[in-house]
Structures are given as structure tokens and as C-alpha cells.
Amino acid sequence: MKYEAVIGLEVHAQILTDTKIFCGCSTKFGSEPNTQTCPVCIGMPGVLPVLNKKTLEFVIKTGFAMNCTISPYSRFARKNYFYPDLPKGYQISQYELPICEHGYTEIVVDGNVKKIGITRIHMEEDAGKNIHESASGGQGGNYSFVDLNRAGVPLMEIVSEPDIRSPKEAAEYMKKLRTILRYLGVCDGNMEQGSLRCDANVSVRPAGQKEFSTRAEVKNINSFKFVEKALEYEIKRQIKVIEEGGKVLQETRLWDSNKGITESMRGKEEAHDYRYFPEPDLVPIMVEQKWVDNIKSSLPELPDVKRERFVSEYGLSEYDADLLTDEKPLADWYEEATASYSLSLSGSKIISNWVKGELTRLLNEENKTIEECPLKPKQLAEMLTLMDKGTISGKIAKTVFEEMYKTGNDAEVIVKEKGLVQISDESAIEKAVDEVIAKNPKEVERFKAGDEKLIGFFVGQIMKLTKGKANPQIVNELLKKKLL
Amino acid sequence: MELYRLDISEARRLLDKKEITVKELIDSIYQRVDAVENKVKAFMTIAKDHAYKMADAPQKTINSGRSLSLSGIPIAIKDNMCTKGIRTTCSSKILENFIPPYESTVTSRLKDNGYILIGKTNLDEFAMGSSTENSGFFTTRNPWDLERIPGGSSGGSAAAVAADECIAALGSDTGGSIRQPASLCGVVGLKPTYGRVSRYGLVAFASSLDQIGTITKNVKDSAILMNIISGKDSCDSTSAPVAVPDFTRVLGHEIKGLKIGIPREYFIEGMDKEVETSVRDAIKKLESLGAIPVEISLPHTDYAVATYYVLATSEASSNLARYDGVKYGFRAEGKDLMDMYMNTRAQGFGAEVKRRIILGTYTLSSGYYDAYYKKAQQVRTLIKTDFEEAFKTVDAIVTPTAPTAAFKAGEKADDPLQMYLSDIFTISVNLSGVPGISIPCGFTSNKLPIGLQIIGKHFDEESLFKIAYAYEQSTAWHKRRPNI
Numbered sequence: 001m002k003y004e005a006v007i008g009l010e011v012h013a014q015i016l017t018d019t020k021i022f023c024g025c026s027t028k029f030g031s032e033p034n035t036q037t038c039p040v041c042i043g044m045p046g047v048l049p050v051l052n053k054k055t056l057e058f059v060i061k062t063g064f065a066m067n068c069t070i071s072p073y074s075r076f077a078r079k080n081y082f083y084p085d086l087p088k089g090y091q092i093s094q095y096e097l098p099i100c101e102h103g104y105t106e107i108v109v110d111g112n113v114k115k116i117g118i119t120r121i122h123m124e125e126d127a128g129k130n131i132h133e134s135a136s137g138g139q140g141g142n143y144s145f146v147d148l149n150r151a152g153v154p155l156m157e158i159v160s161e162p163d164i165r166s167p168k169e170a171a172e173y174m175k176k177l178r179t180i181l182r183y184l185g186v187c188d189g190n191m192e193q194g195s196l197r198c199d200a201n202v203s204v205r206p207a208g209q210k211e212f213s214t215r216a217e218v219k220n221i222n223s224f225k226f227v228e229k230a231l232e233y234e235i236k237r238q239i240k241v242i243e244e245g246g247k248v249l250q251e252t253r254l255w256d257s258n259k260g261i262t263e264s265m266r267g268k269e270e271a272h273d274y275r276y277f278p279e280p281d282l283v284p285i286m287v288e289q290k291w292v293d294n295i296k297s298s299l300p301e302l303p304d305v306k307r308e309r310f311v312s313e314y315g316l317s318e319y320d321a322d323l324l325t326d327e328k329p330l331a332d333w334y335e336e337a338t339a340s341y342s343l344s345l346s347g348s349k350i351i352s353n354w355v356k357g358e359l360t361r362l363l364n365e366e367n368k369t370i371e372e373c374p375l376k377p378k379q380l381a382e383m384l385t386l387m388d389k390g391t392i393s394g395k396i397a398k399t400v401f402e403e404m405y406k407t408g409n410d411a412e413v414i415v416k417e418k419g420l421v422q423i424s425d426e427s428a429i430e431k432a433v434d435e436v437i438a439k440n441p442k443e444v445e446r447f448k449a450g451d452e453k454l455i456g457f458f459v460g461q462i463m464k465l466t467k468g469k470a471n472p473q474i475v476n477e478l479l480k481k482k483l484l
Numbered sequence: 485m486e487l488y489r490l491d492i493s494e495a496r497r498l499l500d501k502k503e504i505t506v507k508e509l510i511d512s513i514y515q516r517v518d519a520v521e522n523k524v525k526a527f528m529t530i531a532k533d534h535a536y537k538m539a540d541a542p543q544k545t546i547n548s549g550r551s552l553s554l555s556g557i558p559i560a561i562k563d564n565m566c567t568k569g570i571r572t573t574c575s576s577k578i579l580e581n582f583i584p585p586y587e588s589t590v591t592s593r594l595k596d597n598g599y600i601l602i603g604k605t606n607l608d609e610f611a612m613g614s615s616t617e618n619s620g621f622f623t624t625r626n627p628w629d630l631e632r633i634p635g636g637s638s639g640g641s642a643a644a645v646a647a648d649e650c651i652a653a654l655g656s657d658t659g660g661s662i663r664q665p666a667s668l669c670g671v672v673g674l675k676p677t678y679g680r681v682s683r684y685g686l687v688a689f690a691s692s693l694d695q696i697g698t699i700t701k702n703v704k705d706s707a708i709l710m711n712i713i714s715g716k717d718s719c720d721s722t723s724a725p726v727a728v729p730d731f732t733r734v735l736g737h738e739i740k741g742l743k744i745g746i747p748r749e750y751f752i753e754g755m756d757k758e759v760e761t762s763v764r765d766a767i768k769k770l771e772s773l774g775a776i777p778v779e780i781s782l783p784h785t786d787y788a789v790a791t792y793y794v795l796a797t798s799e800a801s802s803n804l805a806r807y808d809g810v811k812y813g814f815r816a817e818g819k820d821l822m823d824m825y826m827n828t829r830a831q832g833f834g835a836e837v838k839r840r841i842i843l844g845t846y847t848l849s850s851g852y853y854d855a856y857y858k859k860a861q862q863v864r865t866l867i868k869t870d871f872e873e874a875f876k877t878v879d880a881i882v883t884p885t886a887p888t889a890a891f892k893a894g895e896k897a898d899d900p901l902q903m904y905l906s907d908i909f910t911i912s913v914n915l916s917g918v919p920g921i922s923i924p925c926g927f928t929s930n931k932l933p934i935g936l937q938i939i940g941k942h943f944d945e946e947s948l949f950k951i952a953y954a955y956e957q958s959t960a961w962h963k964r965r966p967n968i
Contacts, residue, residue, distance in 0.1 A: 039586045043806045045579065045687040046566045046588060048720050080802050080848070082825060089805020146810065275848035277857060280691035280799055282721050 002207040003242075005235045006215070007164035007200055008119075011177060012155050013187040014126065014195035015058050021125050021154035022049030022092065029193065033131075033147035041152035043087030048281050051076075055154040056099070056285065058186040059123050060295050062156060063100030065180050065302055066118045073286055074099040076123075076279035081272050084146050085128040093157075094122035095276040099285065105180070106304065107172040116173050117161030126153040156186075162201065162212065167231035174198060174227050179303050183328045191223050200231060203248065204238045217252045218262050230255040234262050306331055314338065314348035323356060330355070330370045337377035341384055354380055358398065362405050374408045383411035391415065393422045395468055424471040426478070429462070432470065433478045436461045447483055455479065487512035488648045489965070492557055492705040495651055499546055499556050506543045506556035506600065510535055513558045513602055517649045520968050525624050526634075526644035528563040528573055530603040542598035553708055555598035560650035562641045563604035564611055565696065566685040567591050570601065574687050575619040576609045578807045578814045578832030588685020589720065590654060590696050590713045597712050602650045605640025609834045610804065611661055611689045613637050614906035617897045618836040625893070626669060627966040628932055632890040635665030635906070641699045642669040646966055652709060653699040658689050659792055660886075660910025662697045663922035667885035667935025670924045670964065672952070673699045674706045675910075677943045678917035679724035681710075682717030688803040690796035691722075693914040702962050703923065703953040707731035710945065726943050734950045740774030742951065745878035749785035750909055756888045762926030762934040763884045766955065770882070773954050778878055782870040787863050788912040789904055794847050794860035795915075800837075801844030807832060839900065868916040875941045880951055883909050885922040885935035913939055921948045924961035933961075 020027055023040035040047045063070050077095035103118035128148035158177065164170050178196060181187040189196050203215035216238070221230045233255075238248045252271075253262040301309070303325050310321035310331070325331045334355050338348045359380075363373060383400055386392050392400060392415055403414045415421055423429055436458055437444055447454045455476075462475050487509050490498070498504045514532060521527060535558070542555035561567060564574045566584035573579045587595070594601075608618035616624040616639035624639045626632040627647040634643040638655030642665035645653050655662040657675035666673025675697045686696055698709040714728040746767060751760065767777055809815035809828030816831050818824030833841070847856035874881060887908055896903045913920040918939055925936035936955070940948045956962055 039584075042811060044566075044584065044586070044812065045572070045574070045582065045806070046564075046584070046683075046685045047586070048684050048722075050719060050721050078802050080805060082805065082808060084808075084810045084821065087806060087811060089808060090802050273850050275802070275845065275850070275853075277798060277802070277848055277853070280722075281688075 001243075003204045003235075003239050004207045004209075005165060005167075005231070006162045006203045006205060006212055007166075007170050007231060008162035009160045009164065009170060009173060010199045010201070011158045011160075011174070012197040012199075013158065013177075013181055013189075015055055015123075015154040015156055016186055016188060017052055017054045017058065017154055019052055019054075020152035021052050021055050021123065022152055025152065027153045031149055033145070033149060036149040037151070041087070042148050043089075049092060049279075051282060051285070052154065055123055056287070057295055058154075058184070059099055059121060059156045060287070060292060061184050061299060062158070062181065062186055063103065063121050064296050064299055065184055066100070066103040066105050066121065066158070068100035068103030068118060068121060070287065070292055071097060071099055071101065072289070073097065073284055075284045076282045077276045078279050079124075080275040083127070084144065085130050085148070085151070087128065087148060087151055091125060091127065092279055092282070093124035096278075097284075098122035099287075105173070105176055107169065107176050109166075109169050109172050114163075114169065116163045116169075119159040119161050121156055121158045124155050124157060126150050126155050167228040167235070170200065170231055171224075171228045174224065176303075179326060183300055183303055194222065197222065198227060200234075202231060202234045202238070204235055204242065214248045214250050216248060216250065216262075218255055219252060219265065220255045222255075223257065226255060226257050229260065230262060233260065237262065300328065303328075314352070316349065316352055320352050320356065324352065327370060333370050333373065333377050337380045340378045340381035347384075350384060351380065354384075354401070358401050359405075362402065375405050379404055379410055386411050386415065390424055390471065391421055393468070393472060396420050396422065420469065422471050423466055423469045424474060426474060429466070429470050429474050430478055432462050432465045433475065433482060436465065437482060444483065458483075486516075486648075488516040488651075490651060491701045492554070492651055492708050495557055496551070496553065496555075500551050502546075506539045506546070507536070509556060510539055510558055510600060510602075513650060516647075517602075520627070520647050521649060523625060523630055523968060524627055524643050524647045524649065525622050526605050526640045526647065526649055527560070527603040528575060528606050528621065528640065529571055531570055531601050532603075534570060535600050535602055538600050542600070545598055552597045554594060554712060556600060557598075558600045558602045558651050559594060560602045560605050560641055560644045560653040561591060562607055562638050562653070562655045564607060564656055564687040564689075565591055565654065566687070567601060567604065570604065572604065572687070573620075574610050575607045575616075575621055576833065576837070577620045578828070579687075580620075580814060582813050584685075586685065589682035589717045591685065593712050594654075603644075605638070605644050605653060607640055607661075608637035609837050610687065610800070611637040611656055611658055611694075612800070612836050612840055614660070614664055614903055615891075615893070615896070616640060617893065618834055620834050623893055626890045626932075627968050628670060629890065629930070630968070631892050632932070633668070633893050635668035635886070635890065637661040637665075638673075638699060639665045639669075642666050642671055642673065645669070645671045645699050645701060647968060648965070652701065652705050654696060654709075654713070655699045656686055656689075656694055656696050657910075657914065658693045658695075658796060659914050660907035662699060663910050663913075663920055663935070663937060664886045664906060666699055666922045667924075667937075668890040668933065670927075670933030670935075670961070670966070671699055671701060672703055672706050672921065672923050672956075672962070673697065673935075674710065674921045674945070674948070675913065675919060676710065676714065676945055677724075677919045678914075679722055680726070680919070680943065680945070681713050682715075682720040682723045684717055684719040688799075690799040691803060692799060693792075693796055695914070703921075703949060703956050704732065704735055706921070707735060707949050724943070729946060731945060731949055734946045735953045736957075737950050737954075738774060739770070739951050739954045742775045742880065742947070743878040744770055744775045744777050744951070745780035745874050745881040746777050747780050747782045747785065747874070747881060747883060749782050750883040755884070758926075758928045759884050759886075759888060759934050763882075763936055766925040766936045767882060769958060770951065770955060773958060775951070777882075780874045780878060780881070782867075782874060782881075782912065784863065784866045784870050785912060788867055788915060789908055791860045791863045791867065792907075792911045792915060793843070793904065794856050795864065797840040797844030798847050798857050798860075799844065801841045801848065804833075804837070804841055836900070864915050867912055871912070871916045871918055871939075879941075880947050881939040883937045883939065885909060885937040889928045889930070889932035889934055909937060913937075918942055919945050919948055921952050923952045923956055924964075925955075925959070926961060927964070
């Protein structure tokens with residue numbers, strides 16, 4: 001029988017605010033345990049939460065980018081459960097009335113555009129971290145420590161409709177989400193560091209069946225590489241259960257990336273009753289329409305729109321446009337270089353090639369992002385202008401580019417310092433041509449006898465003699481004149 | 485002169501005229517405490533050293549001729565408001581040694597105004613009760629009859645004011661916890677409008693009902709304290725951005741022509757005859773002062789107690805989850821995490837607190853939420869509407885504060901339902917969020933005080949003060965003192 005997978009994703013994204021969601025503590029990652037805490041985020045008696053407005057703004061931004069409706073009246077709720085990393089014994093989250101609902105985003109899989117519905121986006125606070133160690137510091141001891149630096153860091157939960165039908169679609173959706181979040185500057189999208197986390201609801205049904213089957217929730221998918229792997233495993237597992245005559249259980253399963261499998265964590269009976277109820281310490285959120293409109297109008301150009309514009313405005317291929325718009329800073333870099341260089345279509349393509357090629361290669365070698373790039377877009381444009389003027393050759397340009405990247409110096413300075421100016425003086429080149437012809441009588445004979453491939457050999461020799469600086473066009477012209 | 489008998493305005497006058505010093509006033513208060521505290525047992529913590537340390541600054545202010553309204557005034561604080569560096573127990577074993585590293589907003593406002601913290605007063609554990617018998621440590625006695633309870637939960641504060649162990653006190657009122665003990669101890673107790681006074685630093689019992697207020701020897705002192713503790717606080721989202729008037733300005737204004745609602749549901753078969761007579765006499769007195777009594781109906785009164793005990797316990801079950809032995813307060817050992825949680829909470833909480841946590845956990849559980857919590861919220865809306873309707877035709881509402889005068893210790897301790905009915909006349913006021921004040925209006929044949937409750941519109945404490953002051957000035961009940 002043929003089966004179809006039904007997948008819905010719940011994504012937690014850490015919101016990039018400087019301070020926590022309900023107090024003024026810093027959200028900086030990696031500090032000494034419990035140094036970024038205060039009475040509010042460690043849940044002391046009598047303290048009260050106050051909403052960080054930036055959090056709300058960032059979530060509304062995301063809501064617009066995901067085509068959601070922004071609720072004019074929204075509310076926080078308490079999710080009650082006991083755990084040492086949850087200082088109040090409840091998490092402040094949203095339940096009945098989330099801030100964003102009814103959205104969608106589009107993904108492209110195998111050339112086809114597909115709409116994935118967004119059920120809701122809501123705000124909540126993160127919990128702290130339990131560290132299980134023995135008192136002496138080794139693993140597996142009798143003590144656990146609690147670090148509450150992360151407690152109260154703002155999160156948004158983005159819940160998709162069960163519209164995803166394959167692990168590949170899920171991966172595309174995650175990629176899309178990450179790109180949008182990073183474009184908006186609301187989340188750094190780092191799955192490995194936990195600032196983007198993904199839980200998946202997965203079920204399988206015989207192809208053609210309309211009703212959903214029983215689903216399992218897969219947690220702990222903590223890396224981009226594992227989104228597809230974990231889902232592939234889980235789908236295969238469920239199909240196997242069904243084909244062997246068994247029943248898929250409603251349960252929570254954990255992805256184990258070392259073993260490459262999902263394992264049952266708790267069944268339906270052990271599911272928590274979170275006893276949600278409206279948070280009485282926070283007033284309902286009634287967003288002012290004017291403020292929301294301002295947020296909407298301040299949205300940056302989103303990746304889909306930017307990609308289409310790169311195709312139409314710069315004449316790039318879909319593939320190149322996609323590559324250049326994947327990260328906003330890269331797209332910005334590209335556009336700045338193009339603006340400083342030339343308005344002609346060939347110019348924007350040349351820049352695209354440099355960015356995709358040399359620049360990306362150099363960045364990758366050092367594991368740097370475009371934001372850390374020492375080279376300014378204008379510097380590339382200036383170098384290309386030098387090429388156009390014939391000051392440097394294409395071949396020299398690569399050397400100049402690498403030098404600019406390393407030193408941060410402008411092309412002109414490098415060309416001067418290193419004496420890389422192209423020789424376009426015909427008499428100077430003629431001297432070199434004559435010298436090469438005189439030194440290689442045998443090759444001249446063979447060439448004249450018809451072995452035209454040898455032209456490359458002569459050019460190479462002349463370039464060697466001029467340290468690559470001879471204008472290749474002039475070299476070619478002179479050679480032909482002298483040899484034919 | 486017995487300085488401990490002074491009220492705030494009289495003490496202010498003597499201090500400012502340099503007839504007495506702050507130290508002399510504190511001396512006198514502690515002499516009184518030494519003389520009667522072993523009988524009354526109003527205090528959880530007597531902050532003697534701290535009080536004398538606090539004395540210098542206000543004395544300097546007074547000497548400079550720029551005294552503030554509370555410079556050097558000795559005040560007692562209910563032990564559920566956090567005081568930095570002074571232990572705050574909520575009269576619970578679970579917080580027996582808890583010393584807050586932060587100050588509640590109310591006490592920090594009092595501090596800025598030069599008050600002297602005399603001590604922290606006893607209460608029913610976590611403010612859950614009507615007699616202080618639920619204190620985790622001891623029962624406070626009614627200064628009018630030491631066999632009897634002072635009411636609760638702010639019984640310690642009310643008894644301390646009645647016994648002249650402080651000049652004034654702060655209490656908190658969730659279902660009558662200021663007004664009922666004020667009534668039973670023959671003092672003035674005000675529960676302001678919900679949102680009028682910041683709850684930051686008040687250890688939460690039921691967040692949507694809790695409100696801090698005053699317990700004083702007379703109406704004017706209440707107005708003086710309210711001038712200081714009222715107003716929006718950026719640390720409490722539920723505190724209201726409503727302008728705070730000078731509450732003392734309306735004192736002495738005529739009440740001629742004010743319409744006073746007498747709700748028929750509050751004068752029922754079986755209520756204490758002496759209470760009823762006193763309250764009816766008080767209404768006649770108000771009429772003689774020019775007020776116009778109007779019979780009104782608050783039709784949903786019957787449902788108030790049930791509604792309250794669903795909502796208050798629901799919120800409490802969540803608010804008290806943070807006392808888990810992990811971060812602060814009492815911790816019992818256990819063989820694993822769950823065992824530690826259970827032992828800590830079993831040993832740390834008293835019977836009534838556990839009863840309410842269990843009730844609240846039940847009413848929020850999935851499957852019961854709609855029938856209890858949600859239904860109770862709907863009834864709460866109806867009760868609110870009752871008051872809104874009534875206030876369309878009247879300026880204030882007058883009722884008894886409590887159905888009986890002070891009862892004997894142990895009389896109702898084993899019958900929670902009977903105990904819950906002590907708040908039958910005060911609970912609706914918390915559910916609807918309006919302000920209410922209790923003032924002395926007579927005595928039983930046993931020489932026990934009886935209280936009159938005046939209820940006002942949202943944020944109209946001024947009308948309460950105006951009416952209460954007019955009544956007080958035309959009677960002498962508030963001048964009587966217990967003989968201990």
C-alpha cells in the first residue's frame with residue numbers, strides 16, 4: 001500500500017531582545033550560571049511580570065511576515081507544571097487568545113510552490129536549564145544544578161497547520177522560516193545553539209484517505225540536518241507498525257541523533273494536564289492599530305519579494321537570485337556593490353559571479369559570515385572599474401581581490417604597491433613578443449606549419465616574461481601579426 | 485502621656501512641634517508591645533533594632549522643618565508584604581526563614597515617606613482564613629476579648645492597631661481580609677479599588693482579587709496612608725494609571741443628598757440581631773446627616789461565596805506552585821525529585837492551604853475547567869454587573885461588614901464552610917473590584933465591636949472617606965479602646 005505522511009511543525013524561536021520578556025535581565029548567551037537573574041525571573045514570592053514591548057513588536061512583525069491576522073485583543077495564560085528549571089511552577093505563555101493567527105507561508109519543492117498554513121504564533125517565556133552533575137563535577141552524580149539565566153528569555157512558538165506531506169517539505173519550511181526570522185532580525189535561527197527548536201507532529205495514512213490518523217509528537221530535533229532524518233525515520237517506523245498489523249500510539253517521542261532513531265518518552269496517559277488559565281498578573285494585550293500599522297510599514301522587503309526583484313531588476317537567474325537573497329546581509333552587500341558599479345545588466349551579473357564565486361570561497365575558507373566580511377561592496381566595484389579601464393587584467397583581478405580581502409586596502413593601492421598595472425604599451429609588449437619568438441624557433445616552425453594550438457604556449461611565455469601584466473588582447477594581436 | 489495611643493495626625497503635630505522625638509514615640513510603642521504582646525500575639529517579627537536604625541533620617545527631616553506626612557510614624561506591616569532584609573513568612577513554615585532581597589512597592593513608598601517599620605504582623609497562612617487560626621505559628625487574640633479571634637487574615641495588623649502596638653498598619657484583602665478583622669477589632673479597614681495600590685511585593689494568594697489596604701485608628705489616618713501608597717506602579721501591570729487625589733481633602737464635606745443603597749440580600753434571616761440593629765442604627769444616623777437611603781438589590785449575592793472559592797483557589801493553586809523547595813524557603817529531603825517536592829509541600833504547608841491548593845488544582849483540571857473555573861468567571865461578571873447597575877442609582881452601598889462579632893478561638897476552626905461564611909458580606913466587593921471600608925458602628929452586649937461596611941464605585945474612595953468620616957465624627961465608637 002502507498003502511504004502519505006501528514007506533518008505539522010511547532011517551532012520555538014528565541015526572540016532577539018536585549019532583555020528578558022518580563023524583567024530587565026540580560027538575555028546574553030553563555031554567562032556564568034545565575035548571573036543574569038533577578039527576583040522576577042527566579043520567581044521569588046510577591047514579584048510580578050511586566051511585558052517587554054519589544055517582544056510584542058517582534059512577534060507582530062513575524063506575524064505580518066507569515067501573513068497572519070494580528071489579534072486586537074490577546075492574552076497571556078499560565079501553563080502549570082512542576083520542574084526545577086521552571087521557577088514559578090508555571091510558564092507564562094499564550095493559550096486561548098494568541099497574538100497572531102491564520103497565516104501562511106510559501107515553500108518551493110521540486111519547482112512547485114506550496115502553501116503551508118500557520119495556525120498561530122504566540123509569545124512565551126523560556127525555562128532555565130538543569131545541569132546534572134555530581135558534587136565533585138563528574139557526570140552521573142547525585143546532584144543537579146539549576147541555571148536560571150535562560151529563565152524568562154522570550155520565545156515565540158510558530159505552529160503550522162498539518163499541511164506538510166514529506167520530510168523534504170518540512171526541511172524547506174524550516175529553511176524558509178529561518179530565512180524570514182533572520183530577515184526580520186527577530187531570531188538568529190541557530191538550531192545547534194537552541195535558539196530555533198522544532199517539534200513535529202507526525203502521522204501516516206493510506207494515500208487517498210481524508211481523515212488524519214493517530215499522530216506522534218517528535219521532540220528534540222536540534223539541528224537542521226536532523227529535520228529530514230528524524231521525520232524519515234518516524235514515517236518509516238509508523239508505516240512498519242501499521243503493516244505489521246499494529247497501531248500507532250498517541251505519544252511523545254524523542255529523536256536520538258546518535259542512534260538515528262526516535263524513542264518513546266511518554267504516552268497519552270502520562271501526558272501533562274497543564275491546567276491553563278488566564279494569567280491574572282498581566283492585563284490583556286490590546287494593541288493600538290496605529291502602532292501595528294507602523295510595525296507593518298517598517299517591515300523589510302521579504303525574501304520572496306526580493307528574489308523576484310533580483311530576477312527582474314538585475315536580470316539574474318532564479319537560481320542566482322535565490323542564492324543571493326537567502327541571507328539579507330548578503331543581498332544587501334550585493335545590492336550595494338551593484339549600485340556603486342554600473343546600472344547595466346551585464347554589470348550586475350558580473351558582480352553576482354564575484355559574490356557567488358570568489359567572495360563566498362574566501363568567506364567559507366575562514367568560516368565567516370558576510371557580516372564579518374572585511375571587504376566593502378564599493379571596493380569590489382572600484383576593482384571592476386579598474387578592469388574596465390584596462391588598468392588590470394582579469395587574471396590579476398583575482399589576485400587583487402584576494403589581497404583586498406586580506407588587507408582591506410583598496411584595489412588601486414594594491415595595484416600600485418605590488419606593481420600589478422597591466423602593460424598596454426604596445427612597444428613594451430612587442431619587445432617581449434620578439435624575445436619569445438627569438439628564443440623558440442622550433443615552436444615557430446611548427447606553428448607556421450599549421451599547429452595553431454601553440455598560440456597558447458606563446459601567450460603563456462609572454463605572460464611569464466611580463467609577470468602576467470601584459471594586456472592579453474594586445475599580446476594576441478601582436479603574435480598573430482608577427483607569426484602569420 | 486501615653487504616646488502609643490496617638491493617631492497619625494496627632495503624632496505628626498507633636499513631632500513637628502518638637503514636643504516629642506521619633507525615638508520617644510518608638511520607645512512608647514515598644515513599651516506597649518512589651519506590655520501586651522504576650523497576650524495579643526499580633527507580631528510574627530518585631531523589628532526593634534531595625535526600627536531604631538530607621539529613626540535618624542526622619543528625625544533629621546523633621547528637624548529641618550520639612551517633614552513628610554509619615555516622618556517618624558511607627559507602622560506595622562502584614563507579614564505577606566516583602567521587606568528587604570526583614571524576614572517575610574506569610575505565617576507559613578515554608579517561608580519561615582525567607583528574607584526578601586527586595587522591597588514591596590508599598591513599603592518602599594512608606595519608606596520614602598519616612599515611616600518606621602515596627603514589625604511584621606501575623607496572618608492566616610498565605611492570607612487564607614478569617615481568624616488567624618490558620619497561621620503556621622500561632623493564633624492572634626482579639627484585644628477586646630482574648631478568648632476570641634481578631635478575624636483574618638489581616639488579624640495581626642487589626643489586633644496590633646486595636647491594642648495600640650503601632651500607630652497604623654497595612655493589611656491585604658482578597659475576600660474581606662482587611663475589613664472583617666477591622667470590624668472584629670473595632671478599627672477602620674479599607675480595601676481600595678483593585679488596581680489602586682501596587683501589588684508588587686505582596687505575596688500572591690489570588691492575584692485577581694488581592695489588594696493592599698490600610699488598617700487605622702480612624703478614617704483620616706486611612707486617607708493619609710492612601711495618599712502615599714496609591715498610584716500606578718511600573719512593576720505591577722495591573723495597577724491602574726488613574727490619578728490619585730488628596731484623599732484628606734474630602735474629609736468634613738457634607739453628605740447631604742448622597743444616595744446610599746441598602747441591598748436587601750445583605751439583611752437576611754438568621755443574621756446576628758445585635759449586628760443588624762447596629763447597622764440599621766448607623767443607616768439612621770447617616771440619614772440624619774442628610775444621606776438618602778435607597779433599598780436596592782444585588783441579585784447574584786448568593787453565588788458570591790461559591791464563585792470566590794473557585795476562583796481564589798484556582799489562582800492560589802498556581803501562585804503557590806513556586807514553593808517547591810528548589811530555590812528558597814523550606815526544603816524537606818527526599819529520595820528523588822518527586823519525593824522532595826511532596827515532602828516539602830506536605831510538611832511546609834498547613835491544612836487550609838493544602839485544602840485550597842487541592843480545590844484549585846481540581847477546578848482547573850481538564851474536564852472540570854469549564855464547569856468550575858469558566859463558570860465562576862461568568863458568575864463573577866454577573867456580580868460585577870450587579871454593582872454597576874446599583875451604582876447607576878446610588879452613590880455608595882452600606883452593609884454589615886461581618887455577619888457576627890468576633891467568635892471564640894476554636895469555635896469554627898474545624899468547620900471550613902462555617903469559616904468561609906465569615907466573609908459573606910465582603911467577598912462580592914473583591915469579585916467586582918470596587919472599594920470597601922469598614923468602620924466601627926457599635927458594640928454587642930458582650931462589648932465586642934461591630935463594623936459597618938461602605939462600598940463605593942471603582943476608584944471612588946473619596947466618597948467612602950467622605951461618608952465614613954461624617955459618620956465617625958458624629959459618633960464615638962472609634963474612641964473606645966479595649967481594656968488589656
